[in-house]
Amino acid sequence: MKFGTRIIHTGHDIDPTTGAVSIPIYQTSTFRQESVDHFGKYDYARSDNPTREALEETIAQLEGGTRGFAYASGMAAISSVLLLFSPGDHLVVCEDVYGGTFRVLTQLFSRLGITSTFVDATDLDAIAAAFRPETKGLFLESPSNPLLKITDLEGAARIARERGAITLVDNTFMTPYLQRPLEVGCDIVLHSGTKFLNGHSDVICGFAVVKDPELGKRIRFIQNAFGAILGPQDSWLVLRGLKTLRVRMEESQRSATRIASWLAGEKRVTRVLYPGLPSHPGHAIHARQSSGPGAVLSFALDSLEVTRRLLEGMKLAAFAVSLGGVESIISYPARMSHAAMPPEERAARGIGDTLVRLSVGLEEADDLIAEMDRLING
Numbered sequence: 001m002k003f004g005t006r007i008i009h010t011g012h013d014i015d016p017t018t019g020a021v022s023i024p025i026y027q028t029s030t031f032r033q034e035s036v037d038h039f040g041k042y043d044y045a046r047s048d049n050p051t052r053e054a055l056e057e058t059i060a061q062l063e064g065g066t067r068g069f070a071y072a073s074g075m076a077a078i079s080s081v082l083l084l085f086s087p088g089d090h091l092v093v094c095e096d097v098y099g100g101t102f103r104v105l106t107q108l109f110s111r112l113g114i115t116s117t118f119v120d121a122t123d124l125d126a127i128a129a130a131f132r133p134e135t136k137g138l139f140l141e142s143p144s145n146p147l148l149k150i151t152d153l154e155g156a157a158r159i160a161r162e163r164g165a166i167t168l169v170d171n172t173f174m175t176p177y178l179q180r181p182l183e184v185g186c187d188i189v190l191h192s193g194t195k196f197l198n199g200h201s202d203v204i205c206g207f208a209v210v211k212d213p214e215l216g217k218r219i220r221f222i223q224n225a226f227g228a229i230l231g232p233q234d235s236w237l238v239l240r241g242l243k244t245l246r247v248r249m250e251e252s253q254r255s256a257t258r259i260a261s262w263l264a265g266e267k268r269v270t271r272v273l274y275p276g277l278p279s280h281p282g283h284a285i286h287a288r289q290s291s292g293p294g295a296v297l298s299f300a301l302d303s304l305e306v307t308r309r310l311l312e313g314m315k316l317a318a319f320a321v322s323l324g325g326v327e328s329i330i331s332y333p334a335r336m337s338h339a340a341m342p343p344e345e346r347a348a349r350g351i352g353d354t355l356v357r358l359s360v361g362l363e364e365a366d367d368l369i370a371e372m373d374r375l376i377n378g
């Protein structure tokens with residue numbers, strides 16, 4: 001069956017006990033046991049909760065994995081999975097990785113003796129050159145945030161595998177509807193489900209998905225031991241949000257494509273970063289490994305004044321942190337997603353002070369373009 005059908009009929013869309021077409025919210029912390037000798041499938045809700053389980057099995061299936069894990073945030077998912085590594089281990093990480101991931105790696109995991117080298121992951125030779133004998137993991141985002149740089153995921157995962165390391169991909173920008181890294185040899189997919197997966201800007205959540213059952217067991221152990229799980233109410237909301245993932249992505253992507261083309265022709269716009277534009281350096285690789293450019297684009301303006309006017313003046317896009325909602329969100333990477341990165345580090349990576357990121361929602365593209373035109377061109 002195709003993705004659009006599987007997303008509706010997940011195998012967890014009907015409650016087995018009552019036939020309810022919406023899986024119930026099992027708002028319970030514990031489960032009564034029948035016998036001293038034999039405990040039931042559910043014993044304590046940190047370990048397993050049926051609502052969370054329905055969501056975890058859904059995300060696993062959509063990513064083409066064998067196991068999925070739901071967490072209290074994207075950072076909880078990322079940090080929990082990074083606990084697979086031990087003191088002395090080294091990671092190779094794409095250089096414009098999400099700011100929160102950069103922070104947790106450089107300020108927390110570094111203290112635990114897990115070190116990272118940041119590389120331009122558009123260059124497979126640079127990835128290979130950063131590997132050391134103690135490198136155990138390769139951490140990627142494609143497209144990356146906020147520069148929408150593209151990494152050849154299959155090629156990069158091969159480099160890691162040949163050197164005995166695992167590949168982790170933060171697939172937040174694409175979602176499994178557009179890109180499934182496990183299918184091209186990556187080992188762990190991570191998500192901030194806060195963004196497109198839930199899609200309605202009303203839940204903070206995160207996911208990890210794996211194909212290899214052994215790796216699944218290790219992550220399951222960490223999830224239960226560390227305990228950064230997603231609650232049943234939020235699990236239910238994400239199950240509901242997920243049902244419209246395909247139609248939301250299709251519509252937002254269509255508008256994003258139009259907006260990117262319009263921006264590319266504006267003289268106050270000095271660069272447009274969107275993998276859907278043929279001029280994008282990663283266009284061909286992205287087209288090969290995904291089924292669409294997604295709904296996030298970044299662009300730079302010719303002055304700080306115009307940048308400020310656009311960010312503060314937009315009414316149809318919320319000036320806010322985050323992305324992937326039904327409402328468009330316009331953000332300022334230098335002060336928001338990448339505020340945790342030192343200014344000199346940020347500048348070196350091309351995240352300048354006139355760079356704006358736009359996550360296109362479900363408003364009509366004509367209205368978004370008209371408002372941006374008025375603000376950019378004064």
Ligand SMILES: *Cc1c(COP(=O)(O)O)cnc(C)c1O
Pocket residue numbers: 073074075076098100141145170172173191192193194195204205206322
């Ligand atoms: C938002 C985001 C995260 C962090 O997720 P939270 O749900 O905010 O903890 C991680 N990676 C990417 C690419 C993100 O956009």
